[in-house]
Amino acid sequence: MERNAESASSCGGYLSDSGSIYSPGFPYYYPDNSYCVWYLSVPSGQRVILTFHEINLETCCNCDYIAVHDGYSTSSPLLGRVCQNSEMRNFHSSSRYMTIVFRSDYSIAATGFYATFTTSLSESSGRVDCSSDNMNIVISSSFLNSVGYSGYDLYLNDQRCRPQVSSYQVVFNFPLNTCGTLREFSNGRVVYSNDVRAYYSSGGEITRQSNFQLHVGCYMDQDATAQIMYQAKEDINSTITGTGRFNATMNFYTSSSFITPVYSSPYIVTLNQDLYVQVKLLRNDSSLVLSVDTCVASPSPHDFSTRSYDLIRNGCVIDRTYYSFTYGNRNVAQFKFRAFKFLRSHPMVYLQCKVNVCKAHESNSVCTQPCRSRKTRSLKSTYEDATLVLGPIQLKGSEKNKEKTPEKDIAEAKDIAEAKD
CATH class of the missing domain: 2.60.120.290 (Spermadhesin, CUB domain)
Structure with a gap:
């Protein structure tokens, strides 16, 4: 009972x-x-x-x-x-x-x-919607009236943050890093929270006896996604797009200095050319660090399991040409690998990467100890991850040589072997 x-x-x-x-x-x-x-x-x-x-x-x-x-x-x-x-x-x-x-x-x-x-409030009384940059709180005016308040009485942890008030709802919309928003780490998620409070109204017995406070929070999901496209030929071009729940972006750069990004489309490179990639959060936050967890290549942007090739998996480097410039100690992740293509298939190559987002100065996180066994990595930690897709790659001259012969396959096999070495 x-x-x-x-x-x-x-x-x-x-x-x-x-x-x-x-x-x-x-x-x-x-x-x-x-x-x-x-x-x-x-x-x-x-x-x-x-x-x-x-x-x-x-x-x-x-x-x-x-x-x-x-x-x-x-x-x-x-x-x-x-x-x-x-x-x-x-x-x-x-x-x-x-x-x-x-x-x-x-x-x-x-x-x-x-x-x-x-x-919590019922959905008809109030709700909170979250993106990686903003919190949006909507409260029904009829609910506020039922407890003796109006939208003009409300404020957030920072009393300067006031809502937009209409006859049927009250709306707070503000960036996550403002209005007294608190950030916490919980069970592999980053949680942002705030409180809606109220001044005492000048009239109404219910209001004078009430202590109005609504706790609101945003639980940032672990599966953020972003997409980047590039093509492998002779010149260097690229189109880069991508956002996720954390607004993570993945960009190509022209060298290991990571100063000059590549903007043009498509990204055209030669076989075995070093490709430099940087991943970062759009919102600069020194309390978070990033590490690359898994990068899998595929000839299709929609299927990374049927035909795939691993550069790095569960933090453990698989491809010999993969090299990381950062090791979970910065709020960007930087790495390089050599361009390649798949045999007997479309010349395009896509790369899907999963990036861990950890709390800075945490000594036992997946960012600071990246290469772990599956059993160890299944344990919960204070981290979040973002999955990003990068591609396509098209090698020089491949669009002119669509007819396949055994001799071409042998030559391509040699190129792939050289890329791995």
Whole structure:
């Protein structure tokens, strides 16, 4: 039977609507070998918003921790693990359910944790939309009126940030790095958050008794995409386009100095020519660093598995001509490789690259320790990634030699072997 969380002092339970949860015995020491599971639910069409106010656990994160799951069971996707030194203390679910697990080992107890949970607004009352550069908050005027406020009462963490107000909705639209927006790292995501607050209105008893605050957040997805096209012939030309959730761009440069980008289209190079590539985030952020995770070549921009060739995979260099100028210590990723083409196929070559985005100065991230086994790399870390596509490449004279002969295939095989060496 579900009950309100205000009475949830026991170890776990089924809780609904809103309230508080805390570790057994809080604010006194929790027992050894605790295993508590709270199943939270809110009304249909709303989401669970969880905030940790106090956390005092054993310093060993694998010993005592709180796991927050996005769903109705402990097998639901993990939103994050909260430990003694966790930076991320706010979570929201993607549905009306959230599951919280508290586990302690056989030694070194502490006073535990205290958290509250509440419901999000329904989509008809308010929503937040996120891009890599902006946050857009829309709140229904009818909802504000129902709680005794108007759009003219509202502001953000930075009180100078005020909304556009109409008769039916209130809209905040602002760059992510303004208006007091906070950035946190959680379970492989970068999270941007802010709060909508309100001045007390001069009239209305409900308003004077209310403490209006809406917590809003943007969870940046891991699968950002961008596309770049180039062609391999004699001259040097290129068209470069590409944006992702993080607005990552991938550009060609004329040399290893990475000073002069290539702008013209298509990018025309010769077989075995060194190609210099730089990836960066459009928004300059010194607290983030990049590393190249995987680059796979294909004769098709839509299929990178049927016929493919790896330059680098899971941070481990495969192609001998691949060379990285940066190693997860800068907010750009720079590398080079030698131009090649596929045998007995269209002369175009496309390159798809996945780039890790990590928190700077994090010693145990995939950016600073790039070449790892599949098992090790499956562990969650405070990083995000962006997938970019680069191509096509067309070699010199290949558009004039579409008829294939065994002699041409042998010659091409020799060229590919030289490129790999």
